Amino acid sequence: MQSPSFIEEKLPVFSFPSSLNFYSDDQSSHKQILTLYNPYDFPLKFKVLCTAPQKFTVVDPEGSIRPQCCIDIIVRHNDITQNNYGVTDKFRIQVQEHGQHQFLGKKDISATLYPSKPDTNISSSAESEQFEQLSKQSMPMVQARQYSINGVQGRSNSGLSVIVILAAIVCIIxxxxxxxxxxxxxxxxxxxxxxxxxxxAAYTLGLVTMVIFRT
Structure with a gap:
């Protein structure tokens, strides 16, 4: 596919979740998974920046995502202290096409530490935010996992396929x-x-057959 030269820093960046919430009394929440998606027909390079890189460890903050694939990035909060309760830091995801130096899109994700549960009344000042590059760190035996988006969608549609097949059997009977x-x-x-x-029954069977062949 020809490179999308018409895109000028307006490529949407898809990720989940939209924010990261860490809880002091829940040790399992100190490590979060941030999933980046590439629904396009060309590979993307990504870079993860942070306003407070000294607080977090990000496994593989730079890398690439194959077309129609997604990748899981592990984010760990390293400064679980009372002084950081209610403080909101931010991650910025920047993406670009392979072989290009200009970033095609970006997305900011907030990261907040709570003592036990989110408090919507607590917020941090957004003034003078400075995004800095994260150092490349790796955890032993841990690598960013990349997998096909179509595979995820296929699993979600498996229940629908069973219903369609059962409907076809009922019509045949x-x-x-x-x-x-x-x-x-x-x-x-x-x-x-x-x-x-x-x-x-014959009309319904015809419709169901069309659905089966399309899947």
Missing amino acids: ALMLPTKGESVGSLPPYVHLSVHQKLI
């Missing part, structure tokens, strides 16, 4: 049942379907 007025063996009258009901 309905078409195999005898029509009203026919005398077939010892089948009770209530399983004899009218012509109108069979037409509905």
Whole structure:
């Protein structure tokens, strides 16, 4: 695919979650996972910056994301102290196309430390924010995990596929049942379907078949 030269620092950056919340009394929350997505048909390079890099450890703050893939980044809060309660720092994600020096897009993500649970009345001043580059650090036996977006979507659609297949089976059984007025063996009258009901079953089967072939 031809590079998107028409994009001038307006490429949307997709990530989850939109903010990182750390809780002093919950040790499991001291390490968060930030997922970056690349829904485009070309690879992206990313860089993670922070307003307070001395407080956090970010595994692989720079890297690349393959087309139609996403990557998990581990963010650990290293300064769980009372002085930092209610303080909101920020991470900035910058992305660019491979081979290009100009950043195509950016997104800011807030990171707040709470003593036990979020307090919406506590906020920090947004004046004179200075984003600094994070040092490259690695944790033993830990690497950024990158996987296909289509694979995630496929798992979420598996439940829908089962429903479609069951609907097709029901329609086929309905078409195999005898029509009203026919005398077939010892089948009770209530399983004899009218012509109108069979037409509905045939029409529904056609729609379901189209869905199955598209998936």
